[in-house]
Amino acid sequence: MEVQGRVWIFKDDDINTDLIFPGKYTYEPLRPEEQAKYAMEDYDPEFVRQVKKHDIVVTGKNFGCGSSREQAVTCLKYAGIDAIVAKSFARLFFRNSINSALAAIECPEAVNAVFEQKAGQGSRLSNLVMKIDLSAGKIFLASQEYSFPPWDEQAMLIFQAGGLVEYTRQRLQNK
Amino acid sequence: MAQTLIEKIIASASGKNKIKRGEIVFVTPHRILSHDNSAAISKIFEQIGAKKVWNPDRIFIALDHAVPPPDERKALNHKLIRNFVQEQRIKNFYDCGTGICHQVLPEYGHVMPGKIILGSDSHTTTHGAFGAAGIPIGRTETASVWAIGETWLKVPETIKITLQGKLKDGVYAKDVILYVIGQIGADGANYKSVEFYGNIVKRMSISERMTICNLSAEMGAKAAIAPFDETTKEWLKGRVTQPYEPLFADARAAYEKVLEYDLNNLEPQVACPHKVDNVQRLKDLPKVKIDVALLGTCTNGRLDDLKIASERVSGEKIAPGVRLLVYPASQEVLRQALKLGYIEKLVDAGAEVAVPSCGPCLGAYGGVLAPGEKCISSANRNFKGRMGCKEDTGIYLASPATVAASALAGYITSEV
Numbered sequence: 162m163e164v165q166g167r168v169w170i171f172k173d174d175d176i177n178t179d180l181i182f183p184g185k186y187t188y189e190p191l192r193p194e195e196q197a198k199y200a201m202e203d204y205d206p207e208f209v210r211q212v213k214k215h216d217i218v219v220t221g222k223n224f225g226c227g228s229s230r231e232q233a234v235t236c237l238k239y240a241g242i243d244a245i246v247a248k249s250f251a252r253l254f255f256r257n258s259i260n261s262a263l264a265a266i267e268c269p270e271a272v273n274a275v276f277e278q279k280a281g282q283g284s285r286l287s288n289l290v291m292k293i294d295l296s297a298g299k300i301f302l303a304s305q306e307y308s309f310p311p312w313d314e315q316a317m318l319i320f321q322a323g324g325l326v327e328y329t330r331q332r333l334q335n336k
Numbered sequence: 337m338a339q340t341l342i343e344k345i346i347a348s349a350s351g352k353n354k355i356k357r358g359e360i361v362f363v364t365p366h367r368i369l370s371h372d373n374s375a376a377i378s379k380i381f382e383q384i385g386a387k388k389v390w391n392p393d394r395i396f397i398a399l400d401h402a403v404p405p406p407d408e409r410k411a412l413n414h415k416l417i418r419n420f421v422q423e424q425r426i427k428n429f430y431d432c433g434t435g436i437c438h439q440v441l442p443e444y445g446h447v448m449p450g451k452i453i454l455g456s457d458s459h460t461t462t463h464g465a466f467g468a469a470g471i472p473i474g475r476t477e478t479a480s481v482w483a484i485g486e487t488w489l490k491v492p493e494t495i496k497i498t499l500q501g502k503l504k505d506g507v508y509a510k511d512v513i514l515y516v517i518g519q520i521g522a523d524g525a526n527y528k529s530v531e532f533y534g535n536i537v538k539r540m541s542i543s544e545r546m547t548i549c550n551l552s553a554e555m556g557a558k559a560a561i562a563p564f565d566e567t568t569k570e571w572l573k574g575r576v577t578q579p580y581e582p583l584f585a586d587a588r589a590a591y592e593k594v595l596e597y598d599l600n601n602l603e604p605q606v607a608c609p610h611k612v613d614n615v616q617r618l619k620d621l622p623k624v625k626i627d628v629a630l631l632g633t634c635t636n637g638r639l640d641d642l643k644i645a646s647e648r649v650s651g652e653k654i655a656p657g658v659r660l661l662v663y664p665a666s667q668e669v670l671r672q673a674l675k676l677g678y679i680e681k682l683v684d685a686g687a688e689v690a691v692p693s694c695g696p697c698l699g700a701y702g703g704v705l706a707p708g709e710k711c712i713s714s715a716n717r718n719f720k721g722r723m724g725c726k727e728d729t730g731i732y733l734a735s736p737a738t739v740a741a742s743a744l745a746g747y748i749t750s751e752v
Binding site: 177183184185187188190226227228231234249252253257260313324325326328329330332333334 | 360372376386409412457473480490613700701704717726
């Protein structure tokens with residue numbers, strides 16, 4: 162499993178679910194493709210204009226804190242994001258992310274390296290390209306290599322099944 | 337090996353005798369809670385290919401977010417939920433107006449000490465007030481539990497928080513928990529369970545314990561528990577009718593951290609925009625003029641909160657230009673507050689009293705802020721844009737007493 166893409170730098174800690182997907186849309190019955198239009202609306206309106214398939218988000222600690230709203234994950238996924246590399250994730254966001262088969266990777270070293278290379282720039286879309294090997298637990302960035310710990314076995318099973326909908330569907334069928 | 341409270345609760349729900357920290361186990365919840373998000377969950381449930389929920393009696397749904405529905409889309413959302421409830425024969429369904437899920441769940445006897453409550457709402461931690469483990473999960477996971485009756489949990493580390501001393505007059509549970517969050521930070525308990533001890537917790541009412549467990553979500557807690565005691569037992573009397581067995585941490589249980597706070601000198605606190613851990617003493621805050629004062633929600637919309645606020649405003653009028661919004665946590669709270677005259681005092685002071693619901697706390701509808709407006713709120717989040725508008729708005733979190741005093745003054749204060 163490999164992911165490669167352009168790097169968005171969200172250089173803040175505690176980016177909460179309201180910034181990722183505003184609460185006012187949470188009880189609108191929106192399809193994931195529609196949710197994607199509001200991704201990061203209250204944090205960076207430029208994001209939805211420039212985001213492309215396979216992009217990667219690099220961010221600080223406690224990403225996705227706040228609400229249990231799963232749209233915070235699905236809006237990013239359907240906006241094109243293939244992986245989020247953070248110093249750490251809020252528990253609910255991490256679980257939702259695995260359940261939606263969006264790679265949520267904790268690797269403070271890689272995040273620090275990205276933050277150092279791109280200090281104080283205007284646009285959050287950088288010209289960096291990152292490659293992630295999910296099976297090997299490696300991140301490749303500008304000729305450097307960073308390791309990250311594997312997910313818990315159960316999380317890996319759900320991710321590999323393509324998310325929790327698929328995973329539970331298979332469990333029901335095998336009953 | 338000695339075990340913490342969460343370890344015992346998870347072991348019990350997974351049918352195991354002993355579990356280890358870091359171990360992955362499967363648990364079946366005593367109740368699984370959801371609200372207006374239940375229509376979305378039912379769609380995922382269909383995608384999974386499930387036909388019947390695993391156990392309709394363990395599913396709890398209360399409509400509380402967009403209540404009463406402000407437009408046809410949200411009304412349709414409720415209708416889809418009612419249809420699903422009927423098809424699946426879910427009897428623990430509470431329609432619009434009954435109250436906020438986290439208030440209705442215990443009021444109707446669905447929370448039992450020693451049990452796991454899973455909830456598709458981040459403030460499911462609230463149910464720790466009853467010696468239970470309230471653990472928040474997402475929509476897809478809720479759908480999966482509806483289908484198969486279990487989910488996986490990693491046995492977390494536990495932080496023991498001891499709150500000692502005697503609170504000064506005018507200092508409340510809300511001030512206590514805001515102070516603690518300010519100390520340990522927005523991710524201070526991420527992935528971890530919290531247990532509350534100390535004489536301050538011992539003396540707290542159930543309502544106050546609900547406030548501290550509710551807000552523990554804002555330090556990332558997976559669960560936050562105030563252990564069962566006589567206060568819990570009294571409150572549950574007549575609500576929980578089946579026998580239950582409370583669980584307790586072993587005396588020698590190993591904690592990841594033990595934090596002790598002596599709160600004799602604690603003063604009213606306020607969480608400033610736009611993070612809940614951005615906490616300071618209220619008296620150090622420069623003068624902030626307010627447009628809205630929000631009293632209520634699952635954090636502080638109970639009878640004692642309305643009592644405190646109504647006594648503050650009794651015989652006075654709120655400042656010109658200020659809207660004081662009151663959202664009681666449930667119909668039961670509203671009924672008692674009516675009977676005891678609290679609502680009359682609030683209305684006489686100029687408050688707008690709403691149907692028991694989440695209200696503008698998450699900006700879904702009703703009472704939202706306009707650009708540039710500032711709000712003092714008894715709710716639990718002050719994130720940018722949270723109350724519907726991000727343009728130069730600011731939400732300040734404080735106790736109901738501070739909300740009431742600020743509504744009278746027109747700026748943030750705890751002074752009477």
